[in-house]
Amino acid sequence: xxxxxxxxxxxxxxxxEGQTIPLAKDQAHYLFGVMRRDQGDRVALFxxxxxxxxxxIVEAGKRAGTLSCLGQAAPQLDPPDLWLLFAPxxxxxxxxxxxxxxxxxxxxxxxxxxxxxxxERVRVDxxxxxxxxxxxxxxxxxxxxxxxPVKLDRLLDAWDGSRHLMFCDETRxxxxxxxxxxxxxxWAILIGPEGGFSExxxxxxxxxxxxxxxxxxxxxxxxxxxxxxxxxxxxSALGDW
Amino acid sequence: xxxxxxxxxxxxxxxxEGQTIPLAKDQAHYLFGVMRRDQGDRVALFxxxxxxxxxxIVEAGKRAGTLSCLGQAAPQLDPPDLWLLFAPxxxxxxxxxxxxxxxxxxxxxxxxxxxxxxxERVRVDxxxxxxxxxxxxxxxxxxxxxxxPVKLDRLLDAWDGSRHLMFCDETRxxxxxxxxxxxxxxWAILIGPEGGFSExxxxxxxxxxxxxxxxxxxxxxxxxxxxxxxxxxxxSALGDW
Numbered sequence: 358x359x360x361x362x363x364x365x366x367x368x369x370x371x372x373x374e375g376q377t378i379p380l381a382k383d384q385a386h387y388l389f390g391v392m393r394r395d396q397g398d399r400v401a402l403f404x405x406x407x408x409x410x411x412x413x414i415v416e417a418g419k420r421a422g423t424l425s426c427l428g429q430a431a432p433q434l435d436p437p438d439l440w441l442l443f444a445p446x447x448x449x450x451x452x453x454x455x456x457x458x459x460x461x462x463x464x465x466x467x468x469x470x471x472x473x474x475x476x477e478r479v480r481v482d483x484x485x486x487x488x489x490x491x492x493x494x495x496x497x498x499x500x501x502x503x504x505x506p507v508k509l510d511r512l513l514d515a516w517d518g519s520r521h522l523m524f525c526d527e528t529r530x531x532x533x534x535x536x537x538x539x540x541x542x543x544w545a546i547l548i549g550p551e552g553g554f555s556e557x558x559x560x561x562x563x564x565x566x567x568x569x570x571x572x573x574x575x576x577x578x579x580x581x582x583x584x585x586x587x588x589x590x591x592x593s594a595l596g597d598w
Numbered sequence: 599x600x601x602x603x604x605x606x607x608x609x610x611x612x613x614x615e616g617q618t619i620p621l622a623k624d625q626a627h628y629l630f631g632v633m634r635r636d637q638g639d640r641v642a643l644f645x646x647x648x649x650x651x652x653x654x655i656v657e658a659g660k661r662a663g664t665l666s667c668l669g670q671a672a673p674q675l676d677p678p679d680l681w682l683l684f685a686p687x688x689x690x691x692x693x694x695x696x697x698x699x700x701x702x703x704x705x706x707x708x709x710x711x712x713x714x715x716x717x718e719r720v721r722v723d724x725x726x727x728x729x730x731x732x733x734x735x736x737x738x739x740x741x742x743x744x745x746x747p748v749k750l751d752r753l754l755d756a757w758d759g760s761r762h763l764m765f766c767d768e769t770r771x772x773x774x775x776x777x778x779x780x781x782x783x784x785w786a787i788l789i790g791p792e793g794g795f796s797e798x799x800x801x802x803x804x805x806x807x808x809x810x811x812x813x814x815x816x817x818x819x820x821x822x823x824x825x826x827x828x829x830x831x832x833x834s835a836l837g838d839w
Contacts, residue, residue, distance in 0.1 A: 457823050579697075582698050585830070
């Protein structure tokens with residue numbers, strides 16, 4: 358395995374022995390303009406499929422560039438089949454939730470609109486860019502997909518019963534128990550909005566066979582804190598930690 | 599117990615049957631100017647010692663006001679004896695760490711300067727204000743103290759061996775084991791800077807009897823993510839969750 362380079366870039370292009378990778382305009386600007394890298398310097402590349410590869414810069418231009426794969430530096434590490442479902446909140450905290458979900462190893466990020474969700478329009482492309490940046494930063498080789506926002510009712514109507522749903526219900530005490538022995542099943546974590554779930558939503562979630570309500574302690578956590586806390590409980594009990 | 603009021607304010611004043619509480623200028627502005635509350639409205643008060651009290655507004659002025667305690671709405675809930683030690687990072691993320699530490703139930707927050715810490719001057723008064731705001735927000739009855747920044751070496755020179763130290767060492771795998779059966783002892787969680795600990799610091803921490811290195815999974819977490827994740831592991835294993 359090659360030594361891992363400090364700067365990491367996500368690319369769509371296939372990675373492998375002798376592959377040549379053209380750089381997009383913004384990546385060329387970042388790599389050559391901002392980070393001042395040049396021909397001969399090494400960069401880490403990943404595309405979510407082929408692990409991490411160490412590549413050498415063969416062409417460095419203002420608006421374009423070319424990299425050449427030297428060798429693999431890390432194997433592909435896909436996260437467990439864990440979705441993070443969250444009700445969008447203020448812009449900055451929504452950005453944080455997406456960043457944290459990528460760092461914590463969620464495989465899919467789904468903005469969910471609940472009765473008490475009040476937030477500006479969700480810009481999926483911006484959130485996806487945050488997920489990419491977080492994956493580049495945290496050394497992961499996978500970028501979770503940010504899905505289009507969906508209404509909670511719609512989501513539950515179409516719920517696949519084989520996917521467990523961990524939802525953070527403030528009325529419930531005792532976390533660990535709800536999270537035992539389902540390692541081989543797909544999971545989703547649902548974080549409610551600042552106002553919590555409505556009574557109707559709470560009942561519907563509780564009635565769901567696949568649902569596992571968990572408590573996140575005696576204090577009421579903000580949505581972004583709750584997202585990290587819930588993913589931590591899941592990862593340490595059932596995930597890749 | 600009285601029904602809990604939505605708006606919560608931290609005050610220094612003693613709380614109890616028949617107590618009258620004068621409001622500071624900024625709190626009067628927030629309560630009457632921003633939140634538009636007036637005489638007869640109810641507010642939740644806590645001072646970190648007497649639990650949460652429901653109080654009624656008896657005087658509402660532009661720069662001052664008076665509240666009168668009606669009855670206790672929640673008992674005092676002190677957090678476990680858990681310190682969060684963290685290396686200050688960018689302003690916004692440092693603010694987040696302090697907010698999260700208060701939400702997650704840390705009893706004391708200590709900015710620690712390590713070899714690889716690079717950050718602007720730490721403004722303890724601003725961070726303390728963030729801790730108060732987070733406690734008001736999360737329904738807690740306790741506000742962790744934000745201590746003056748201290749050099750890691752100094753901190754370890756004076757370390758009380760009876761306080762366990764959980765530090766997040768990326769070289770170490772397997773979290774849970776390190777956190778068993780010390781429920782009755784005081785603990786501290788140490789989050790390293792973006793650049794990680796230096797080799798010297800790592801060796802010194804590893805040599806410490808009270809130290810329990812833990813892993814936070816295969817991805818490298820940002821300091822603010824690591825703080826929430828580490829406190830979650832601790833709270834669910836040894837704390838008040």
